[in-house]
Amino acid sequence: MELVMRRRSRSDLIFDLINYACLTIGVLLILYPLYFVLIASISDPNAIYAGEVYILPKHLTFDGYSRILQDKLIWSGYANSILYAVVGTAISVSITLMAAYPLSRKDLYGKTFITWFLLFTTFFNGGLIPTYLLIKSLGMVNTMWALVLPGAAGVFNIIIVRTFIQNTIPDEMREAAAMDGCSDTTFFVRIVLPLSKPVIAVMVLFHTVGFWNSFFDALIYLNSDKLWPLQLVLRNILVQNQVDAKVLVDVDSYLAKMRVTELIKYGVIIISSGPLLVLYPFLQRYFVKGVLIGSIKG
Template sequence: MKTIKRSKEDLVFDIINYSVLGFFLLIVLYPLYFVFIASISSPNDVVSGNVIMLPKGITLEGYERIFKDTRIWTGYGNTILYTVVGTTLNVILTMMIGFPLSRKYFSGRKVIMIVLMITMYFSGGLIPHYLLVKSLGLRDTAMAMVILGAVGVFNIIITRSFLESNISEEIEQAAAIDGCSPFRFFISMVLPLSKSVMAVLALYYGVGHWNDYFKAMIFLNSSEKFPLQLILRSILIQSQNLTTMTDDITQAEEARIIAEQIKYGVIIIASVPMLFLYPFLQRYFIKGVMVGSIKG
């Protein structure tokens, strides 16, 4: 089998292309790498700028201080619960809304899309939102973390575009001739053929639930319902406040160093689960984004 001979221009292009891509890859990866090595390095070396490429004075004291707080495990449990239940509800509702909007025979779909898109640009504000949640009896409940923001309009647009491109009306008509009801068609045909876009939705919604602390800060009062992000935030604030609670310069400096170490540990603890999840969804994520992209 003959191989195509590459010209010098092709080689030069490949060298430039890989060099540029490698440079941007380093820009993205190095901050993540630095946070990790800083979290296991001596705080004195980190503060003095001696930690650049390799950890120095390796210590796990920052992680020990963080995990000594039993609230961490409560926060992890709450966040996992909110993420799993919330993401499942998000994906189901988005698919149920996106499918009828992708059908040309669905009357009023353009009007519904306009109404949905208006909510992307205008909102009632925080105070009306809070009063609504309070009147519904959702304040200081786990349901507030799951139900609020259950559907994202941008994700509906992605889902609608994907279903328009991949689930033709001819397939639906053929299924109807065989006696398949719309609900059964949605369960038996649409969902199995939409794994890629569902993976995209799960990643978008899952990351949003995992990183969300603002809703908890506004609507939750009971500490046993706090998600991980809110608990980590309180730990970080407490450690930073130690520097202002003493007039002793030595103690204040020690407290500042401890706060610096805890800061990097908190970032790692909050980020690692999502970083481990992404590789498993990467294949579906790329396909879903490309196929479900907005077309003019």
């Protein structure tokens, strides 16, 4: 018996070691690119081109960050991204919750038809040109609303929240509240919302990440660079090497401008990743619970 237990323990140890090794490799594969961008943003571009930057920065320099602080377009894009993410997330989460709660009720008339109607929109849409014409006819081109309103309600998110409410808040609780004179609105505000904090945190994270990383809608609908989000500014720097000329006014040669542009690229990537890295730890404890209950149960 002791021999069997000893063999089982040894096999368990080997299994754990393999798991930890695989997880460690996975973590390194995920974290190293971000770490490389961080050390590249404070390294001499010549050392990066020469392949000398692996673990530690070479020829430490903060020239890229100092020039980022001088670029008004980057900081206006940063402010715009924060504004779009906050406003868009507030609108999207509100619409998602108000759509999901009625669908979670068994007494909603036409519930099946409404659900299938919503699902139909996930398979078919008007396409880019009709959507642009619609946005233009509504007068939303070159405004913030072209970015936050068209995709405010996601069917996938509505289904997740609906399933969460169905499996977390029993009908008996609503019936007991109704017997005490509680209206549907009061029940939704005072009972459903407080008990739905995990899935609300998931929705906040989903929508915030979506708005923060989005640049295509801004590329299509925004004409003024003063309204550009940070990701569109970053796209122009990465793809087209477009940096504000005022930032490079003291750089003479073309090669020197290219080196400084490389530093700015890496620096802007780090700066643009900061808010999401700060936000996630506060929502992480709700994230797993909300996703599992909202998407697997039921």
